[in-house]
Amino acid sequence: MNRFDYTRPASVAEAVQAGTGEQVRYLAGGTNLIDLMKENVDQPTTVIDINRLPLNAIEELDGGGLRLGALVPNSDTAWDARVEQRYPLLSSAILAGASPQLRNAATNGGNLNQRTRCYYFYDVATPCNKRKPGSGCGAIGGVNRIHAILGASDQCIATHPSDMCVALAVLDAIVQVTGPEGDRAIPIADYHRLPGDEPWRDNTLRPGELVTGIDLPAEDFTKNYTYLKLRDRLSYAFALVSIAVAMRIEGSTIAEARVALGGVAHKPWRSTEAEKLLKGQQPSPQTFSAFADALLAGAVGQCKNDFKIPLARKGIVRALKQAAEATPQSQTDKRIA
Amino acid sequence: MATAAKIGIGSAINRVDGVEKVTGSARYAGEHPVENLLYGYIVEAAIAKGRVLSVDEDAARAVPGVVEVITHLNRPHVAWTDHSYQDEMKIPGSPFRPLYDDRIQFSQQPIALVLAETFEAARYAASLIEIAYETEAHNTDFDVALDEKYVPKKKRSGYVPPKDRGDAAQAFADAPLKVAGDYRLAPEHHNPMEMFGSTVEWHGDGSITVWDKTQGSQGVHAYLASVFGFSKKKLRVLNPYVGGAFGSGLRPQHQVFLAVLAAKMLERSVRVTMTRQQMFSHAYRPQAVQSIALGADRTGKLTAIRNAATTSTSRYEDNMENVVTWGLMNYDCPNADAEYTVAQIDTPTSADMRAPGAATGMTLFEIAIDEMAYAAKVDPLEFRLINYSPIDAMNGTPYTSKALREAFREGAEAFKWSERSAEPRSMREGSELIGWGCATGMWDAQFSKTSASAKLTANGHLEVACATSDIGTGSYTVMTLVAADTLGLPPEQITAKLGDSDLPTAPVEGGSWGAASSGAAVQLACQAVGKKLLKAAGKIAGEPLGGAKIEDVLFEDGCIVLKDTPTVRVPFGDAMRAADLTEIEEEATAAPGFGDMWKGLHKSKNTHSAIFAEVRVDEELGVVRVTRIVDAVAAGRIINPKTARSQILGGVVMGIGMALHEETFSDHRLGRWMNHNFGEYHVPVHADIHDIQVIFVDEPDPEVTPLGVKGLGEIGIVGTAAAIANAIYHATGKRVRSLPITIDKILE
Numbered sequence A: 001m002n003r004f005d006y007t008r009p010a011s012v013a014e015a016v017q018a019g020t021g022e023q024v025r026y027l028a029g030g031t032n033l034i035d036l037m038k039e040n041v042d043q044p045t046t047v048i049d050i051n052r053l054p055l056n057a058i059e060e061l062d063g064g065g066l067r068l069g070a071l072v073p074n075s076d077t078a079w080d081a082r083v084e085q086r087y088p089l090l091s092s093a094i095l096a097g098a099s100p101q102l103r104n105a106a107t108n109g110g111n112l113n114q115r116t117r118c119y120y121f122y123d124v125a126t127p128c129n130k131r132k133p134g135s136g137c138g139a140i141g142g143v144n145r146i147h148a149i150l151g152a153s154d155q156c157i158a159t160h161p162s163d164m165c166v167a168l169a170v171l172d173a174i175v176q177v178t179g180p181e182g183d184r185a186i187p188i189a190d191y192h193r194l195p196g197d198e199p200w201r202d203n204t205l206r207p208g209e210l211v212t213g214i215d216l217p218a219e220d221f222t223k224n225y226t227y228l229k230l231r232d233r234l235s236y237a238f239a240l241v242s243i244a245v246a247m248r249i250e251g252s253t254i255a256e257a258r259v260a261l262g263g264v265a266h267k268p269w270r271s272t273e274a275e276k277l278l279k280g281q282q283p284s285p286q287t288f289s290a291f292a293d294a295l296l297a298g299a300v301g302q303c304k305n306d307f308k309i310p311l312a313r314k315g316i317v318r319a320l321k322q323a324a325e326a327t328p329q330s331q332t333d334k335r336i337a
Numbered sequence B: 001m002a003t004a005a006k007i008g009i010g011s012a013i014n015r016v017d018g019v020e021k022v023t024g025s026a027r028y029a030g031e032h033p034v035e036n037l038l039y040g041y042i043v044e045a046a047i048a049k050g051r052v053l054s055v056d057e058d059a060a061r062a063v064p065g066v067v068e069v070i071t072h073l074n075r076p077h078v079a080w081t082d083h084s085y086q087d088e089m090k091i092p093g094s095p096f097r098p099l100y101d102d103r104i105q106f107s108q109q110p111i112a113l114v115l116a117e118t119f120e121a122a123r124y125a126a127s128l129i130e131i132a133y134e135t136e137a138h139n140t141d142f143d144v145a146l147d148e149k150y151v152p153k154k155k156r157s158g159y160v161p162p163k164d165r166g167d168a169a170q171a172f173a174d175a176p177l178k179v180a181g182d183y184r185l186a187p188e189h190h191n192p193m194e195m196f197g198s199t200v201e202w203h204g205d206g207s208i209t210v211w212d213k214t215q216g217s218q219g220v221h222a223y224l225a226s227v228f229g230f231s232k233k234k235l236r237v238l239n240p241y242v243g244g245a246f247g248s249g250l251r252p253q254h255q256v257f258l259a260v261l262a263a264k265m266l267e268r269s270v271r272v273t274m275t276r277q278q279m280f281s282h283a284y285r286p287q288a289v290q291s292i293a294l295g296a297d298r299t300g301k302l303t304a305i306r307n308a309a310t311t312s313t314s315r316y317e318d319n320m321e322n323v324v325t326w327g328l329m330n331y332d333c334p335n336a337d338a339e340y341t342v343a344q345i346d347t348p349t350s351a352d353m354r355a356p357g358a359a360t361g362m363t364l365f366e367i368a369i370d371e372m373a374y375a376a377k378v379d380p381l382e383f384r385l386i387n388y389s390p391i392d393a394m395n396g397t398p399y400t401s402k403a404l405r406e407a408f409r410e411g412a413e414a415f416k417w418s419e420r421s422a423e424p425r426s427m428r429e430g431s432e433l434i435g436w437g438c439a440t441g442m443w444d445a446q447f448s449k450t451s452a453s454a455k456l457t458a459n460g461h462l463e464v465a466c467a468t469s470d471i472g473t474g475s476y477t478v479m480t481l482v483a484a485d486t487l488g489l490p491p492e493q494i495t496a497k498l499g500d501s502d503l504p505t506a507p508v509e510g511g512s513w514g515a516a517s518s519g520a521a522v523q524l525a526c527q528a529v530g531k532k533l534l535k536a537a538g539k540i541a542g543e544p545l546g547g548a549k550i551e552d553v554l555f556e557d558g559c560i561v562l563k564d565t566p567t568v569r570v571p572f573g574d575a576m577r578a579a580d581l582t583e584i585e586e587e588a589t590a591a592p593g594f595g596d597m598w599k600g601l602h603k604s605k606n607t608h609s610a611i612f613a614e615v616r617v618d619e620e621l622g623v624v625r626v627t628r629i630v631d632a633v634a635a636g637r638i639i640n641p642k643t644a645r646s647q648i649l650g651g652v653v654m655g656i657g658m659a660l661h662e663e664t665f666s667d668h669r670l671g672r673w674m675n676h677n678f679g680e681y682h683v684p685v686h687a688d689i690h691d692i693q694v695i696f697v698d699e700p701d702p703e704v705t706p707l708g709v710k711g712l713g714e715i716g717i718v719g720t721a722a723a724i725a726n727a728i729y730h731a732t733g734k735r736v737r738s739l740p741i742t743i744d745k746i747l748e
Ligand SMILES: Cc1cc2nc3c(=O)[nH]c(=O)nc-3n(C[C@H](O)[C@H](O)[C@H](O)COP(=O)(O)OP(=O)(O)OC[C@H]3O[C@@H](n4cnc5c(N)ncnc54)[C@H](O)[C@@H]3O)c2cc1C
Pocket: A025, A026, A027, A028, A029, A030, A031, A032, A033, A034, A050, A070, A074, A096, A097, A098, A099, A102, A105, A106, A107, A108, A109, A110, A111, A112, A113, A114, A115, A161, A162, A163, A164, A209, A210, A211, A212, A236, A237, A238, A239, B678, B679
């Protein structure tokens, strides 16, 4: 860990003012940033501790939505009665992640901005374009069991590791940010990005911008939903593949279905095009399979992660079935219906 | 007279050091407060093989608080012969010598130590060091190394060469039923909770005190004396608390070398601790492949066993394990042969990890046995009984005891094995297939020469001491219970001391010999105190005990009691006062071959277990849940059923990890372990653990060790992964021969 300046502003305006400059980082729960600093993966010159900012409330929005403050801990968000009742998919996804201790410390803004778990990214003795542009991608041709099958580039095959964000993608959340150039509202689909030629950029946040909150539009996905997480142990492991599904069933047909995948790409993977295949259909294995094929179109393995493609395909079908039957995966005993 | 229930051998009591541990007052090696301490941070090699061309340390030295950067270029003189670096494990070869020269033998090898007034300054400065390398071709791919596997010329001590019998090749060729295949185990890292660390206190008079994370204070003491030329008296090594080790602390690890080196060079107190990532820079359980071929007749009687295994070692030492012997010992089969080889890769030397050899070899063998049972269409438990050998079938010697049959019976009953439906894929609930599997576990019942002292003071307090270690295994509690049992004192009046090189001699703690050995030594020392007490009681006016001999008395509630007339009781204090004694101190040594042990001299000594597992497999998604385990263990006499059960639980949990989770991935292009952190190196977590039932089978065995104790530290892991793999087969009809069984292997 290098030496750095540390400030702890009391207002958002002060924070943003301090936040200009290349190697400046906002510190929230620190569960990711501090680890990265200890391993010299991230070496900020200035750390701005934002924990005193008034961004730690969950508020009602006009029109029936909710705003989740950037500094609300992941646990408080998941267990908030309004979130549990109105966005059970989000609660489930958050509770599928990390451990209780980590979720207590981790914040919503930090979760959104957490970095990939690629082994090479974390080990400064190895090449990694995301960490050190131009040094090469260690994971391509290397140990890539946990890497992307969709949307990767020849520069980087990392995945975004968050569970929460997969649910946010399905819920069409809006990320509220503020920065040197003022406030912006970024739809979640545009927030994270694919690696392309600039793998060091995880998202579309501009330098100095601060996430202030996450807006959840009013939705009614309280019955037919699931967050199915498949991983190397039953808890406390990042997703190999995760599937968030929100569905509305009218009569016996699917009025609307949204599906996003975690653990497979540099961002939560969603295709509104493919979702059209579900709309107006009866829930059936055939419909679900056809959708899975469409969502996974173009998936390629990197050798050690080839299994993710069939795993994702089967997982999608199962998750859709769970959602249609209103039997979501339990996040307490991890039982899969 | 109403007496409280006697607490002694067999009492289920809490760990006597439990309160210290949960309140944090138990200090570990990297926590001892020492004044004016320097902190060392280890810089590791980024390449797997080659040479250090140059070390640019200017930037590091410029960091405020940095005191020194030690490399092979400026280190003080240290011993140079291989012999000087030999430790208790006596692995043949040329032991690793940290900072010795410019050679790099493995990735993450320590190549510099940065010392600073704070840990943070040292760590930051370490990140500024630039090293230029000359790389040489390396290989870390075990499968490639297999082409050059070999039988080491010099054998490691404790290595048991397999003994062939009959004509296995012919018998296998002739067998009507055959199973043959390669069975594999991934490399695993020990990852105890406590990271390696050492605190060295520099006293200024040339003497040092070292708190080290090790399984043997005296082993480290001997190593440091030999490597740095300390006279034995100027050196004291302490390890009163050890946060787990699983074998990684059997050999002195490099942080203790580095800490002492720095202390000597700078004449200051020094602490060096490893990070979790650095825990992957040394010991690991060797990667293994075992080619097993079994032949049987149509009734399920084994006719041939062929068992060849190779495990990974480094380029510089031949680490050997007993991998292939277990199956040959355990099964009645007229024809058997085996071969054991090692293959070199450019990593640190592999090391003993909980039940070394058996956890690999017996576990993989038990998967093959299961396959044979199915091939013979015999229930897997029945198959094991058909081929049961009451004697050690490899050596042709009887066991001092083998209650495996009872373990099978009691385990099967508790598990309700008889309700199993034989066909694979025949049990299902919802989206999950259910499978039941079983396996046999085996380990050595070992005993090592150990000394202990016992000191009784007139106020009735007893202190027992021995240089053994308590790596979480419960040694403090075992010593306390044995002392309580021998001298009839309540545990509250007893203090057990261990983990100090100044205490009576004990071997490194490992191999599950700790309880049997230190327990026996403590018993002898306490018996010697008892004799002194009786003699002292003779000085009491009127001789209330009437010249009774030691056989005529027992020790109870702090009194010497006449066996025949229990109302005649002499309090210890009265006896000591009469003889004008303020304390009685005795030291004794327990060595193999005393008591009833001589009768067992030419017998085989082993623990056994029968493991039953239930799994639920979501076959489509590859998700496995281990919902039930019953482990019935035959391990002789159980000193403390509570800590004993904990040992088995821990072993079983580790076995679940071996079955489903643990694997260190190497990038062979870089020659480097890549998932070297706890986020990506997976061990089981709570959600993976369900119902585990431990049964101790009655197995009196006075010949195995003086207390009849066989040891429990390791048996819990052996075979567990096989029972799970076998249950997965029963659930799904899919045979996975390579551990761990991860999602991808089920989906394949
Ligand atoms: C062992 C382990 C297991 C884990 N398992 C999972 C898992 O299974 N699923 C999962 O989803 N997550 C998992 N996590 C990750 C965890 O969710 C994240 O570490 C956490 O959400 C980050 O939040 P934080 O508040 O601690 O962020 P910090 O560590 O404080 O910050 C992370 C990054 O976000 C930036 N940042 C923080 N707040 C803001 C803001 N308001 N505006 C702009 N930038 C900001 C920081 O500058 C930094 O770059 C795991 C973490 C660990 C260590």
